[in-house]
Amino acid sequence: MIVFKAQGVTKVYHMGEVQVHALRGVDLELHHGEFVVLLGPSGSGKSTLLNILGGLDVPSNGSITYAQKTLTDYDDASLTLYRRENVGFVFQFYNLIPSLTARENVALITEIANDAMSPEEALDIVGLADRMNHFPSQLSGGEQQRVAIARAIAKKPNVLLCDEPTGALDVKTGSLVLDVIEHVNKTLGTTTVVITHNAVISEMADRVIYISDGEIAKIEKNHIKKTAKDLVW
Numbered sequence: 001m002i003v004f005k006a007q008g009v010t011k012v013y014h015m016g017e018v019q020v021h022a023l024r025g026v027d028l029e030l031h032h033g034e035f036v037v038l039l040g041p042s043g044s045g046k047s048t049l050l051n052i053l054g055g056l057d058v059p060s061n062g063s064i065t066y067a068q069k070t071l072t073d074y075d076d077a078s079l080t081l082y083r084r085e086n087v088g089f090v091f092q093f094y095n096l097i098p099s100l101t102a103r104e105n106v107a108l109i110t111e112i113a114n115d116a117m118s119p120e121e122a123l124d125i126v127g128l129a130d131r132m133n134h135f136p137s138q139l140s141g142g143e144q145q146r147v148a149i150a151r152a153i154a155k156k157p158n159v160l161l162c163d164e165p166t167g168a169l170d171v172k173t174g175s176l177v178l179d180v181i182e183h184v185n186k187t188l189g190t191t192t193v194v195i196t197h198n199a200v201i202s203e204m205a206d207r208v209i210y211i212s213d214g215e216i217a218k219i220e221k222n223h224i225k226k227t228a229k230d231l232v233w
């Protein structure tokens with residue numbers, strides 16, 4: 001089942017006289033429940049594509065459908081609703097609110113979402129049931145990222161979009177965080193897209209999409225996937 005369909009998607013940023021062509025015509029289909037890794041050099045357009053899929057940004061041209069509805073026809077209010085109901089985001093830097101505990105950071109989302117799990121349940125999934133009442137400053141980087149993942153998945157999103165989720169973490173902690181993302185993908189059936197600079201992570205994907213200079217250079221399917229725990233880097 002196709003979740004996203006992008007056709008001829010371009011993105012041009014205008015910086016005074018200069019035009020930056022971040023995406024130059026992307027055609028892409030993403031399927032329900034799949035785990036996709038986006039790989040490509042710095043500046044190739046990965047974050048721009050992820051942000052457009054997540055409704056944080058809009059393309060200059062082309063169309064995107066999500067569950068057969070045309071996102072590119074949505075106004076700001078509809079895009080906000082789309083994000084709220086369907087998309088969880090995880091970024092490299094965890095963006096937790098320092099004055100709130102882990103539980104309260106997750107509750108911020110569960111209070112506004114329909115049919116959300118409880119903050120306790122979400123924190124339990126990421127292995128932090130016993131750290132619920134700790135503040136971000138009392139947690140390690142990996143633990144903070146797991147709180148950010150709990151916050152992203154608590155509303156049971158159909159789609160989880162992760163922009164370099166392990167970029168700020170050491171190998172062991174990064175592997176733990178990937179293990180959590182893998183678990184969410186498998187148990188909740190969440191369509192998952194992970195941007196990374198680390199080619200090793202692509203071994204756990206169903207498909208690997210290579211982006212180069214604003215275009216899809218190639219797409220590879222992994223016939224045998226590794227689990228996060230089996231990755232060596």
Ligand SMILES: Nc1ncnc2c1ncn2[C@@H]1O[C@H](COP(=O)(O)OP(=O)(O)OP(=O)(O)O)[C@@H](O)[C@H]1O
Nearest residue numbers: 013015020022040041042043044045046047048049
């Ligand atoms: N808001 C913006 N205004 C102007 N140019 C931008 C903006 N956002 C991104 N760009 C430019 O668009 C191009 C693609 O950027 P993007 O962040 O999508 O790349 P990326 O592949 O995610 O890079 P990285 O791996 O370094 O995060 C780059 O040349 C970048 O400088």
